[in-house]
Amino acid sequence: MKSLAELQAIRDRAKANVALRKENPNAARVLVGMATCGIAAGARPVLNAFTEEIAKRGLQDDIVVTQTGCIGICQYEPVVEVEIPGQDKVTYVKMTPEKVVRVVNDHLVNKNVVTEYTIGAIEN
């Protein structure tokens, strides 16, 4: 190790994985429905897209991605719930990896709900 900058570079690289190993009650949560029908409808790629998009933006300290069980609305799978502390929970339906990028950018980063992907928009 010849400089502090080198150490800093290793730290930045390694930080993402270690950040996951603590509970963060203030983190925003992305819950992907991963019951049988969710998986069948393509929830896995959606889940992975969230993980990657969040890592790409270096947000892993502030946003937690987890799977959840049956949400109870099979026909709308893949279903994703986004919970930002202090705000109402938003349910996105019929998600795709492409839609994920916008949800991360608009909703999680800029706090604007992507209304057209929500369950309300689709039911109407």
Add this chain to the structure above:
Amino acid sequence: MYRSNVLVCGGTGCTSSNSLQIAEKLKEEIAKNGLEKEVNVITTGCFGLCALGPIMVVYPEGSFYSMVKVEDIPEIVEEHLLKGRIVTRLLYQETVEKDTIKSLNKTAFYAKQKRVALRNCGVIDPEKIDDYIARDGYAALGKVLTEMTPDEVIQTILDSGLRGRGGAGFPTGLKWKFAAANDADQKYVCCNADEGDPGAFMDRSVLEGDPHSLIEAMAIAGYAIGASKGRVYVRAEYPIAVKRLQIAIDQAREYGLLGKDIFGTGFDFDMELRLGAGAFVCGEETALMTSIEGKRGEPRPRPPFPAVKGLYQKPTILNNVETYANIAQIILNGPEWFASMGTEKSKGTKVFALGGKINHTGLVEIPMGTTLREIVFEIGGGIPNGKKFKAAQTGGPSGGCIPEEHLDVPIDYDNLLAIGSMMGSGGLIVMDEDNCMVDVAKFFLEFTVDESCGKCTPCRIGTKRLLEMLDKITKGQGTMEMLDEMEELCEFIKANSLCGLGQTAPNPVLSTLRYFRNEYIAHIVDKKCPAGVCKDLLEYTIDREKCAGCGLCSRKCPVQAISVTDYTAPGKRRPALEIDAKKCIKCGACMSTCKFKAIYKA
């Protein structure tokens, strides 16, 4: 980038109950389910709740699975990791509340803890230097080398109030200052990882769970006192610790964090391991250094102190593993931060190994000043089977027993000394009403008699005499005069022994004599052991009013000591039995078979 991390405890406790197989099986099942790019399995150091091992924690949820079996793994992977359904049945039940799962940090065991020395244990993979670096590892070394003078480093440690965690509680900064002041062509930084106190395993847990924190701290110490060589003296009975520490040293060398010209500052430092055979006396500082030199580990008189003439006659500092584990945090967070925890004269935290009659045996780190009551009854979960607390033993063979009346004393170096015990390295053994305090004193004294190196007479002969008297008392052959004789002998041994082993060996006897004199008197005058431990003073008897004459006990008795009498209790159909005290060898078999609770021991 993983979305989930599964931490499996790879500490000695959990490893011995198969946690490494669990990690293997996890990886296998994760691959089977195609999750290997999403879920990362990490083997960590001890979580502290060893009694509940093997332990496994899944993040980001923070689900705490305890007593995991290899057979449970397929279900956990498929339900939890694949489908997101936490397998509540297998969780540590204290974290399960009606519909939700409580954060581990809010459980009784963790809520009052404050993790400084153990901050990375159970969080990082100790075999990956990148994990340590991610948690700000080696940043303190970088800061020290590029921004601070050696004097500033020493001043920081002095200001923090850190005292040695190996037992005596000597101010660490002062020790460094003395060694720094002595000019020499070569100086040494040593680490005491001998951990000889039976029942203690805090140092082992740091070595197993966070070995780089020791390496970083020793390099910082090297810079502070002007030493380029380090030695870690670790007992050979700690194979996992030795292996991980060696891996860590190799990785640090590879990254250039040990070796020449560290961070391009011109500072050189490297270190080596030395394995000890596990003699208790080799934990004493002068004996330890003699042993590192390859000679027989025997103490020598001080002065000269190691800061003047230590290893190979060169100025040397020796600190305990846990002492070192605090150093990087003090440098990064500042001495004020460290000094804000604890009591007036004892700053920071202390790690204790909880053992004996306590529900949560394991490892806890608490701020100095926490009371024994909080440790035993809140963090430790109290005493099993509804038994009553009798005493807590701290300081191992050098310490003493703390009775119930002192449960609310804030724990720090000085308070423990004042009540006749000592901090020691951090073993804490809880005793309940079934423990005989004379027997406890005898146990620790047997240990010191075995471990005395024999170099000086007060310790070699004195402790033996003391043990003989204790032995007589437990056999009902004691006299009241013996109590005074013992006290006198204790004081003599303390005052005249060459090293700390002898100087502290009488403490277990003195403290039990001070707080539990009545138990000694019961053994001497009534020839009874109130706790029912000392075999020679026990008598098994059958209550003939309760005995139903079933004969079970007499069939179990290995020496045919039980026979039928001609008395039949009212309401019973068969005559009662009785025990012939002369034949009875006090094995207890009869008592545990009697369904009518008719057999007593007293």
